[in-house]
Amino acid sequence: MVTDADLYRRSSQYQKWSFTKDQLAELLAKPNRNVPPHELALTVQEEQQLILYYAAEQVKSVCQQFKLPSQVRATAISFFRKFYMRYSVMEYHPKLILPTCVFFAAKAENAFMSITTFCDSLAKTEPSQILDLEFLLFKTLEFTATVHNGLRPLHGFFLDMQTVLDTFDRTELCSIHDKAKSLIVDSFVSDVCFLYTPTQIALAALMEVNELAATQYMAQSMDGPNTSLDRLLTLIHGCRQQLVVNLPSQEEVKGISKKLSRYYKDTGSEGPATKKQRTN
Amino acid sequence: MGDADDMCPICRSSRYLNPDMKFLVNPECYHKMCESCVDRIFSVGPAPCPYVGCGKTLRKGRFKTQVFDDLKVEREVDVRQRIVKIFNRREDAFDTEAEYNDYLEEIEGLIFAIAQGSAAEREEAEQRVSEYEKLHKQEIIQNALQQKQDDVYAEEQAASDAEHQRRLRLLAIELQQQEAELAAQQEKETIEALEAGKTSEQAVREARERAQLRAEQLRQQFELELSRPRRAITRKGAAAAHASAARTPFTPFVGDRQMEYLFRQAEEYLDPTMERANEPAVRAGGFTAALAQQEALKLAFMSLEVDIQTEKATAIAV
Missing domain, CATH: 1.10.472.10 (Cyclin-like)
Structure with missing residues (x-):
């Protein structure tokens, strides 16, 4: 007999995006090691704090701005975190990946809005930036767009x-x-x-x-x-x-953000959007 | 339609002068002419086609009204009718489906050669057809006879199905009426019993029991009629079974799904998310609160047993 539990085990969420604690810790730390050593490079902890802050506060504010339902919020956060299991914040800056995640999650959760409406209301975002990153995001998600939440x-x-x-x-x-x-x-x-x-x-x-x-x-x-x-x-x-998360304080985040922009300036990469896509 | 279409090329009379004018063609050469021309020229007997340079001998009996605008189509349909009457072997005369398909292909080839091929091809095909006709004369007649019988049989079957449906409908109406009558009678009997001095509870109970008995009998009669076997198709039994298997809808996991759940769905819940569920606009699409609630309940218990930590630890590391 095929039980409902078996059906869940067939979902992409279980097959591709469910891990043991050790596996998850390894996945979160791995992208950081792929970045070439640099004196201004962020540590794993700093990266995680930044990702957590963006996922919690920024996604929330963007979703509230467009009055998106919490389903979209859940999916966007999930996309965002999954992306940074494959790439480091030092490769793609979260400030561009984040709107891409929200825009794509809105599509995935049937709350579509046009790219121009979306970008008009957000400062410093161009439609082309988001659309260029969208496929990379979907590829990184291994083409799994369904996210089951609680x-x-x-x-x-x-x-x-x-x-x-x-x-x-x-x-x-x-x-x-x-x-x-x-x-x-x-x-x-x-x-x-x-x-x-x-x-x-x-x-x-x-x-x-x-x-x-x-x-x-x-x-x-x-x-x-x-x-x-x-x-x-x-x-x-x-x-x-593990349900309740302690979010990093404003000061901490500010410090890390500054360090990250100094890193980008120092390594001379002109911006995350123009960076070549890593093929793997 | 242009003027050329409405004018007979032989007598030059047009539809304007003769609104009842009909055009006829002869399958021999498919040259169009009006009915009065056909009468005039061919009443006496076979005569050559009046078109310049045609010269085929035509007979009046074979003239017919043109069905298709395109003469090519008209021609092909005629050829097909003729060929299929000769090549009329039935599917069950073949051992395998492939052989039958080869046969059909052969027929199509002949029809194409006759209808659209060059003169030489046409000649060859015609010869093959007449040869076949000579060789299989007996078989052709038998096949035609059997086909006719089958057609009659199918017609009868359809008629008997319709009759059965009609009887069922009548019975259902009758059942409804009798039930209404019974209810009235039950009331009457109750009153009579009360007059006869029985206590009210007893009287009501007795009357109800009697009514239930009668209703039960009626219902049984109806169900008997419903289950009465209709005339089954015996000869085509196997083929019909095959067809019905193909029509069974696809079910995931052959329907082998979880039947028992840890929850029991109640008829009604306090559910603020379903406030709009009773609006006509929402209901029009087939939405019901109960369905959505059942889905939520199933989702709630769906992944209860799935222990990722132990299951994924034994699986291959990502």
Whole structure:
């Protein structure tokens, strides 16, 4: 029998973009090693801080500017992080990759807008810059544009909790749902998207918001002959610990950004957009 | 249509003078002329075609109205009709499909040679046809007979299907009416029973039971009619089975999907995202809240069991 879990295992998200913690750490560190040594070169930690900041704050502000739904935000962040698993910020500057990711994610999530509308509203972006990078981005993503996030599963759990948990009244469940939703939206930048499945992320968020309700719900609906509640609980616990991300402070980011622009000036590369595409 | 199309090239009379004018052609040479010319020239007996330089002998009986504007097409259709009547072997007379296809190809080749080929090709093809006709005279007649029988049989089949459908419809209407009558009668019986002095609960129960029994009988009758086998196609049974297998829609994993879920979908939820689900514009496309909710529930439980950390650790490193 082909179960739904098997179907998930056939998804590109599982096959290409799900990793163990060690694999993920290796992937994040690798692009940095490909850059030739330089006195102003960024360390892996600095790179990650910068990527995190761009993924969290910049994507958010661009998405808010165009009133894009959180689905697009999740996908854009995912694209952005996946891109920097293959390339270093010292090869392609995030300030150009980021709008490309948002523009492409809007297309992937059926919230299309024309490139001119998009660029007119963003300072210092030319349509040609974004369109030139778009294919590189898609290639780097290995042509996988579908990103499953925790929001749909959360909606499902919200519905199912109404039938399973009769001790909680519905308005309370609504508030739990809303808090969990904002938690999931904030966790789009975290590593859990690559380490755990959307279902587990949704449950971890519920756990974080109201541990009592979530545990009770899981005990009542997921304890069966074919499922092991204990195993699930340890899984969710592991996910929950990495759910909330500490974003770098403004000062830190400023320092790293300055260092990066000095690096670009010093190495004489004229800008990320004119750089030749690496073939691999 | 230009003037040339509306004027008979033989007698020069035009449609303007004679609105009922009809043009006829003869498959011998396909030269067009009006009906009155045909009557005038060919009533006496066979005569040469009046077109200058044609000279073919034509008979009145073979003149016909032109169906296609393009004479090439008209000609090919005529040739095809003639050839197919002679080369009429049926598919089941061949051992393999490939052989049948070869046969069909041969027919097409002949038709093409006669309709569009050069004079020599045409001559050769005609000769082959007449040879074949001589050799297979008996077979040709038999095949034609069998084809006719099959056509009649198919017609009967269609008629009997339609009749069955009609009977079912009538029965359904009757069933509906009788159910309505039963409901009325049940009410009447209840009142009568009450008058006879039974307690109300008892009376109502008895009447209801009687009504249910009768409704059940009716329904059984209907279902019997529904399941009555129609005249099955026996001779073409194998072919029909083959065709129906080809028509079965594609199902992913041959339908071998998960049937049991950890959740049970309720009829209604408090769901702020579905506020617009009842608007006609949304419903028109076939959207229902229940479907979307089922999808969300399935997605919720979809990847529950998938433990990336252990599964990917044993897999080949990326």
